[in-house]
Amino acid sequence: MDGAHTVGLDLGGTKILSAVVSPENKILARAKQATGAESNAKAVTSRIIETVRKSLEKLNLDARDLQGIGVAVPGTLERESGRVLETPNLGLEGYPLGPVLEEAFSVPVILANDVSAGVYGEYVAGAAQGYQHVVGFFVGTGIGGGIVLNGRLFGGPQGNAAELGHTIVQYGGALCSCGQRGCLESVASRTAIAKEVVALAGSGAAPTILARAGTDYKLVKSGILRDSVRAGEDRVTQVIERAADYLGVGMANAVNTLTPQMIILGGGLVEKLGDFYIQAAERSMRAHSMRSLRESVQVAAAGLGDDAVVIGASALVRESGRG
Amino acid sequence: MDGAHTVGLDLGGTKILSAVVSPENKILARAKQATGAESNAKAVTSRIIETVRKSLEKLNLDARDLQGIGVAVPGTLERESGRVLETPNLGLEGYPLGPVLEEAFSVPVILANDVSAGVYGEYVAGAAQGYQHVVGFFVGTGIGGGIVLNGRLFGGPQGNAAELGHTIVQYGGALCSCGQRGCLESVASRTAIAKEVVALAGSGAAPTILARAGTDYKLVKSGILRDSVRAGEDRVTQVIERAADYLGVGMANAVNTLTPQMIILGGGLVEKLGDFYIQAAERSMRAHSMRSLRESVQVAAAGLGDDAVVIGASALVRESGRG
Numbered sequence: 001m002d003g004a005h006t007v008g009l010d011l012g013g014t015k016i017l018s019a020v021v022s023p024e025n026k027i028l029a030r031a032k033q034a035t036g037a038e039s040n041a042k043a044v045t046s047r048i049i050e051t052v053r054k055s056l057e058k059l060n061l062d063a064r065d066l067q068g069i070g071v072a073v074p075g076t077l078e079r080e081s082g083r084v085l086e087t088p089n090l091g092l093e094g095y096p097l098g099p100v101l102e103e104a105f106s107v108p109v110i111l112a113n114d115v116s117a118g119v120y121g122e123y124v125a126g127a128a129q130g131y132q133h134v135v136g137f138f139v140g141t142g143i144g145g146g147i148v149l150n151g152r153l154f155g156g157p158q159g160n161a162a163e164l165g166h167t168i169v170q171y172g173g174a175l176c177s178c179g180q181r182g183c184l185e186s187v188a189s190r191t192a193i194a195k196e197v198v199a200l201a202g203s204g205a206a207p208t209i210l211a212r213a214g215t216d217y218k219l220v221k222s223g224i225l226r227d228s229v230r231a232g233e234d235r236v237t238q239v240i241e242r243a244a245d246y247l248g249v250g251m252a253n254a255v256n257t258l259t260p261q262m263i264i265l266g267g268g269l270v271e272k273l274g275d276f277y278i279q280a281a282e283r284s285m286r287a288h289s290m291r292s293l294r295e296s297v298q299v300a301a302a303g304l305g306d307d308a309v310v311i312g313a314s315a316l317v318r319e320s321g322r323g
Numbered sequence: 324m325d326g327a328h329t330v331g332l333d334l335g336g337t338k339i340l341s342a343v344v345s346p347e348n349k350i351l352a353r354a355k356q357a358t359g360a361e362s363n364a365k366a367v368t369s370r371i372i373e374t375v376r377k378s379l380e381k382l383n384l385d386a387r388d389l390q391g392i393g394v395a396v397p398g399t400l401e402r403e404s405g406r407v408l409e410t411p412n413l414g415l416e417g418y419p420l421g422p423v424l425e426e427a428f429s430v431p432v433i434l435a436n437d438v439s440a441g442v443y444g445e446y447v448a449g450a451a452q453g454y455q456h457v458v459g460f461f462v463g464t465g466i467g468g469g470i471v472l473n474g475r476l477f478g479g480p481q482g483n484a485a486e487l488g489h490t491i492v493q494y495g496g497a498l499c500s501c502g503q504r505g506c507l508e509s510v511a512s513r514t515a516i517a518k519e520v521v522a523l524a525g526s527g528a529a530p531t532i533l534a535r536a537g538t539d540y541k542l543v544k545s546g547i548l549r550d551s552v553r554a555g556e557d558r559v560t561q562v563i564e565r566a567a568d569y570l571g572v573g574m575a576n577a578v579n580t581l582t583p584q585m586i587i588l589g590g591g592l593v594e595k596l597g598d599f600y601i602q603a604a605e606r607s608m609r610a611h612s613m614r615s616l617r618e619s620v621q622v623a624a625a626g627l628g629d630d631a632v633v634i635g636a637s638a639l640v641r642e643s644g645r646g
Binding site: 076085086132133145147149154155156157158160161162163164166167168169170171172173178180182187246249252253254256257258259260261288289290291292293296 | 611
């Protein structure tokens with residue numbers, strides 16, 4: 001072994017995924033386990049260590065064979081110190097996760113935001129390959145963003161750039177989980193859609209939603225929305241198109257700010273709703289961005305699914321002098 | 324001469340300003356003339372050439388003594404070909420201004436957006452010195468933006484990034500000069516303020532506005548707004564505070580997207596209204612951005628006035644491998 005392999009770790013609220021990745025960005029082995037109910041730094045850290053070890057064991061590798069480990073965290077961080085700043089329900093606020101894992105494995109560990117890692121994964125091995133300027137939107141419960149500029153993941157001074165879901169597109173608009181009003185996430189996420197379609201379910205206009213989620217918006221998953229659209233429940237389709245229209249406004253703002261060559265759309269909603277949703281978002285982006293800037297941008301669905309995050313996190317280890 | 328000086332040229336709708344600038348970003352000589360009423364590429368080009376020559380003559384320099392010329396254009400461009408794409412009233416659409424000037428002077432010529440050049444000027448020699456990640460908003464008739472990332476002017480693939488005035492902060496809101504609704508410019512520019520205060524003038528609530536601009540919003544200059552505020556015309560002050568609040572939303576979106584360390588506010592409105600306006604915008608930025616991201620950002624007024632654009636344009640000549 002020449003130390004060329006890297007590990008990418010996706011630390012999620014419900015599961016931890018570790019992947020051993022080759023220099024060609026191929027996943028060679030994986031291991032997975034539940035993040036666990038007790039949410040404290042010690043417990044989460046020991047499960048991370050266990051999961052990384054399991055993925056290495058599948059290839060009979062030892063950690064010191066690695067070039068390093070990239071850890072994708074669902075939240076904000078302080079890249080230089082390796083500390084986690086804000087993250088939901090994991091008890092990691094202020095915890096020096098990077099140094100603790102470096103101590104455990106004796107290899108360099110870098111932290112990245114999970115969606116940024118995913119967009120970077122799409123850049124090195126997925127739908128954004130070959131484009132030097134890329135913006136990604138991952139739409140699910142919330143909306144996460146990632147930015148690649150001049151062929152490098154752009155994280156800003158501490159790795160926390162691209163919180164695109166909390167940019168405001170409708171000042172004074174719908175209440176967001178972050179406490180602001182009119183964030184992109186508050187009008188375009190699956191949660192935003194869910195809150196509207198359960199009202200349709202309650203009034204009899206969305207039988208598929210009513211049958212499978214009742215009127216509880218938390219139960220409205222992307223697959224249910226897809227089935228409702230397929231069943232011809234037009235008012236649900238209209239709600240989704242309106243959300244796609246808003247997403248396009250967020251995409252247009254990214255175009256006017258960064259002039260990317262490629263916008264990647266990913267996440268559960270995009271995977272389940274597919275072309276009709278992506279096309280609606282793209283139309284809106286083209287309608288709401290400056291003429292001379294939108295001409296050179298393309299839009300594509302993410303291609304790597306859940307693998308994007310671990311591939312991106314592992315590739316970041318190889319990218320020295322990140323900016 | 325060792326070719327170390329550069330020329331920065333600010334091509335405006337009403338005047339052309341050429342400055343010879345030292346490697347230490349000091350202006351050594353200037354020349355200025357009216358852009359002229361006839362708006363065609365030939366006439367504008369010959370006036371540019373004349374103005375550059377005049378500034379050089381003041382130092383007994385010849386163009387071939389220069390390292391190059393940086394031209395700041397009010398519009399969009401195609402950096403690699405040196406073509407102007409969109410620009411108001413100058414007849415330069417599609418015109419290869421860069422190559423034509425290279426031919427005339429036999430030195431490298433680069434084009435940049437004027438506001439981007441101004442923000443870069445503030446970075447190399449003004450209020451943003453020492454910060455590697457900077458976003459600037461220049462507020463006047465419209466709102467222009469500029470972005471410095473990792474110590475380099477960020478222009479995207481063609482030099483047209485940072486059209487921050489046309490990012491949408493209130494979807495479906497006020498009509499913008501670009502045809503969209505709810506652009507930052509449509510709710511936060513001097514024009515947006517002017518349209519509201521002339522209504523106050525018409526109803527007797529803003530005597531200073533009425534006396535100096537009547538009810539014609541195009542006549543409401545920044546100095547008149549300042550004097551109205553000083554005269555205690557509270558409803559005018561409220562209109563300005565509301566615009567500053569919106570500007571803060573645009574600043575917050577830049578914070579959430581790019582996590583700059585410094586936000587520079589410049590332009591006529593900022594110069595005339597000063598601290599009360601800047602502080603209102605900063606408060607709004609802090610109220611509308613993510614907690615862990617806003618803590619590390621500072622806000623300052625631009626420090627170089629009109630010189631920022633020529634200093635920035637000239638400094639860009641020295642920056643090789645621009646991104």
